[in-house]
Amino acid sequence: MAKKRSNTTSKTRKPVSKKKGISKKKQQKRPILRFIGQAAVVMFLLGCLFFILVFLGVLGPVPSKTQLHQINNPLASEVYSADGKILGRYYVENRSYATFDEISPNVIHALIATEDARFYEHRGIDEVALARVFVKSILMRNSSSGGGSTISQQIAKNLFPRSNFGPFSMPVNKLRESIIAYRLERIYSKDEILALYLNTVSFAENIFGIEVVSERFFSKHPSKLDVHEAAVLVGMLKANNYYNPRTHPERSLGRRNVVIDQMVKSEYLTEEKAAFYKEKPLGLRYRLISYNQGPAPYFLEKLKPELLEWCKHNTNENDEPYNLYTDGLKITTTIDYNLQYYAQQSVKEYMKNLQKVFDNHWKSRDIFKENPAILKSAIQNRNTSGASYGEELKKYSEKKQTTLFSWDGLKDVNVTRLDSLKHYLKILNAGFIAIDPHQSTLKAWVGGIDYRFFQYDHVTAPRQTGSTFKPFVYLAALEENIEADSYFVNQLKVYEEYNDWTPRNSHDSYGGYYTMKEALAKSLNTVSVEVLLEAGINETIDIAEKLGITADLPDYPSLALGVASISLKEIVEAFAGIVNDGIPVKSNYLVQIADKNEIILETFHYDLENNPVVSPENCRAVINMMQAVIDEGTGRGIRTIYNIPGDFAGKTGTTQNNSDGWFIGITPNLVTGCWVGANDPRVHFRSTTYGQGAYMALPIVAKFFHKTYNDRSFAYMKNSKFAQPGEEMLAMLSEPGYKEVLDIEKREFNLASIFGKKNKEEELKKGQKPRQEQPEEKGQIWKKIKSIFKKK
Incomplete structure (x- = not known):
């Protein structure tokens, strides 16, 4: 009986011992799960804290809705001719502003197809694009997957530059830009956001905005841009100097065709139309209009002091004096654009020829040896150190790399300062x-x-x-x-x-x-x-x-x-x-x-x-x-x-x-x-x-x-x-x-009998020199003549 009881006991103990084993495993897992849970909570709380810190602007200013309503980029003030054409700009950033209606649909389509294909489907943050970037770029290490920033986020980056927070720079800046982008989408319409982007983005040659870049490279208003022209400008956004169509035409042409392909992919163009535009040359009509290189730079310099004085005495919407360089004033003048162009063209055409004549005229002779005082006074006029002429002259023997003006194009040369000075002194x-x-x-x-x-x-x-x-x-x-x-x-x-x-x-x-x-x-x-x-x-x-x-x-x-x-x-x-x-x-x-x-x-x-x-x-x-x-x-x-x-x-x-x-x-x-x-x-x-x-x-x-x-x-x-x-x-x-010989009888009536002197004609005939009269005497003589022989 005892033995039987013992067996029963052993049978009943086995499941007990089994349960105890399971309990031990669970007990071992619980700390891990608890740690993961606690870590998740901490991460969530840190994430919330991080978001709050960024949202509140502790980690860099985040503009409020009110501030975003009043976005005020530095805008160049523009000077116009009487017929409405731009003569030049005063600026900190060479930027102008074009409304959405003033921008060709070709530009809009090229931009969306290339930079943000789901632009009309998101509210500032494209979760699909972010997921794609996370999987392809981060997990699969595929650098060709594209970026995840929307046009709105790029605006945020352009308007409110990123700050350096060390290893946290990327997450801080990305979150900040996402918050700004979300706010922008709640304030502005999609069309307004597109216009805002195109007016703030930088292009090649340190210019900002679609209007300036359109004028620079195609000499036309952005509303007139054709598909292939729009594709060139939008293509530049990937790397503006690398794809500069003036300095790197082949790269620009290849990038343009990529943009056209993207427009086909987004169904803005048919394959046939794309093929047609891809066959076109770049077609640049480069025209540099800046502060000092437009069609009227000297006139703009003449005008500037008067405009600055005007700005001092007139206030903007913030009740502050206008800033000529940042407030985007539009100044209309009496200058006729075509007459200004013809004048500048005539000066350049003839002066180029005249300078050749002048250089040949002095080719066999040295004007500075014949008149050393020319160089001496030029050097002394530039002497600000107070050194003697001899000491100052020594400085002009040093060679340096410089760019010299010439009518055959700018020349990069390594010359002495003295040779450079002589060169410019001989320019007409x-x-x-x-x-x-x-x-x-x-x-x-x-x-x-x-x-x-x-x-x-x-x-x-x-x-x-x-x-x-x-x-x-x-x-x-x-x-x-x-x-x-x-x-x-x-x-x-x-x-x-x-x-x-x-x-x-x-x-x-x-x-x-x-x-x-x-x-x-x-x-x-x-x-x-x-x-x-x-x-x-x-x-x-x-x-x-x-x-x-x-x-x-x-x-x-x-x-x-x-x-x-x-x-x-x-x-x-x-x-x-x-x-x-x-x-x-x-x-x-x-x-x-x-x-x-x-x-x-x-x-x-x-x-x-x-x-x-x-x-x-x-x-x-x-x-x-x-x-x-x-x-x-x-x-x-x-x-x-x-x-x-x-x-x-x-x-x-x-x-x-x-x-x-x-x-x-x-x-x-x-x-x-x-x-x-x-x-x-x-x-x-x-x-x-x-x-x-x-x-x-x-x-x-x-x-x-x-x-x-x-x-x-x-x-x-x-x-x-x-x-x-x-x-x-x-x-x-x-x-x-x-x-x-004068007919004295007809014209002067015998002056000798009137004024008691010999007839001048008779004196001349005899070879005598006529008596020289004082100026005051002559005036009196003429008055007497007028009184007697005044024509009726």
């Missing part, structure tokens, strides 16, 4: 300006040949004017009642009362008698001085000042020969006053300023002068005289070489030693002026053949009008007519311009 420069004389509006402004290398503006720089000043002398004579058909002797004369000064004609030819019209056409210095003295030096200065010339004008007879230094702008404005019937012209150029939303902030109104300061009749007579300059005088190249039609007046100007070449070209609707020379007046042509205004400056004006008149929109100018003086004045202006 130019200034050009065009003004509407009746509206007093500026139409074109070219201050130099290349703003990148030559910032000095030759429109505002004073230079000696040469014979360009003579029309003001003749206008003063008419104002002083010297009749237009008066004759003046062309003789080499010593003016004893002015330190034995003797003015000479450029061709050294003398003899005979000339009317003012003929003397102006031939640009005779001898006659011009006589006319000045007859009219009165102070009276001539007064006329010039009334017409707007503020430069210092010397009280000396050489004033007639243009020894005064006057800016191109001032002298052209003064000529515009003559065309405007004696009403002074002060050019204006600002039309209006609007904010980034095109709300007009200020419209500029100018009080134009209405009262003439000189006789309109005399102004018309001087224009008639200047027409003779073009038809038969020193400016006849306008007709004979360049075949410019229509009413045209003008005046050439050449200064001593051929340092300055001038030409004023005048039509009824436009007054233009051009100056050409080197920065240092001692650098010049040795011969008047090349150094005269008719050779240096006239061709630029002629080219400008040739291009302008061939433009249909300006065809009306060819048929415009100058206002004519009255019949009596026209009759006097029609008198023969030259007489070898």
Whole structure:
């Protein structure tokens, strides 16, 4: 019995021991599960804490909904021509803004297909894309799986740059961008987000936004972009400099075709259409428009101080002064885009040719050896250290790698500073300006040949004017009642009362008698001085000042020969006053300023002068005289070489030693002026053949009008007519311009019997030198003549 009990006991103990074994395993697993559970809870809590820290901006600022409503990227202020084309920008970032409606659908489709195919299906965070990236990129190590960032997240990254948190940088920044993206999607529509992205994303060459990049590479507004063009620009976003179509066309073409394939995959294009666009070349029309490299860089520099002053006194929506570089102002000017383009093109075309002539002219001679003072003064002017000239000169022997300007393209060379200085001292420069004389509006402004290398503006720089000043002398004579058909002797004369000064004609030819019209056409210095003295030096200065010339004008007879230094702008404005019937012209150029939303902030109104300061009749007579300059005088190249039609007046100007070449070209609707020379007046042509205004400056004006008149929109100018003086004045202006010997009986009635002196003609016939008269005596003589022989 005992044995039997023992068996029973053993049987009953086995299951007990089995249960105890299971319990031990469970007890062993429980700490692991408990640890995993606890770890999960801790991770969850840490994740929540991490999210809260990021959400609250502890780990970097996260913009609120209010701030996102007021996204304010630095926007370039843009300067526009009168016809609405962009002339240039002022910026910190070269960025402009285009609305969704102003962007071609081709750009939108290319962007979505390439950057965010599920854009219209998510709310800022694409979980499907994130899962794909996690599996393929992280688990399978496939780098070609693409990114998981949505367009909204990329906006967040562009607008609010990432911060460095060491090993936590990626998760912190990604979560922060996801929060911002989610908020953006709740604030803005999908179309607005697309526009926001395209206006904030950076492209190649340090430019931002679809509008600027579209203008840069295709010279068109983003609304006009075709499929293949849009694909080029969107393709650039993968690596903007690597796929720059200007510097890496083959890479750009391959990337463009990838984008087109993506558009097919997203069903924005058919296979046939894709094949058609992939066959097209890149088709770049590169046009650099930035602050200092657009079609009007010198004008923008001239405008900048006035705009900065305006910004100081006007406040934006935040009640802060406007910032010219970040607030996206839209400034409209009077500049005509096509005229500005023709002016700049004419300057560059002719100056390239003239520089070759100049270099060949000095090819066998060293201008710096012949005149060492040129280099010496240039080095001393750049000396800011206070060192002696010898010490400073030593620094110019060091070679360095630099980029030099040349008309054949920029040259990267290794040269000494001295060679570089010589190179730039021998470069000829130019200034050009065009003004509407009746509206007093500026139409074109070219201050130099290349703003990148030559910032000095030759429109505002004073230079000696040469014979360009003579029309003001003749206008003063008419104002002083010297009749237009008066004759003046062309003789080499010593003016004893002015330190034995003797003015000479450029061709050294003398003899005979000339009317003012003929003397102006031939640009005779001898006659011009006589006319000045007859009219009165102070009276001539007064006329010039009334017409707007503020430069210092010397009280000396050489004033007639243009020894005064006057800016191109001032002298052209003064000529515009003559065309405007004696009403002074002060050019204006600002039309209006609007904010980034095109709300007009200020419209500029100018009080134009209405009262003439000189006789309109005399102004018309001087224009008639200047027409003779073009038809038969020193400016006849306008007709004979360049075949410019229509009413045209003008005046050439050449200064001593051929340092300055001038030409004023005048039509009824436009007054233009051009100056050409080197920065240092001692650098010049040795011969008047090349150094005269008719050779240096006239061709630029002629080219400008040739291009302008061939433009249909300006065809009306060819048929415009100058206002004519009255019949009596026209009759006097029609008198023969030259007489070898005067008929004294017909014109002067026996001056000897009136004034008690011998007839000048008789003295000349006898070989005697006519008595030299003092300026004040001559004025009295002419008044007596006028009182007796005034035409009825």
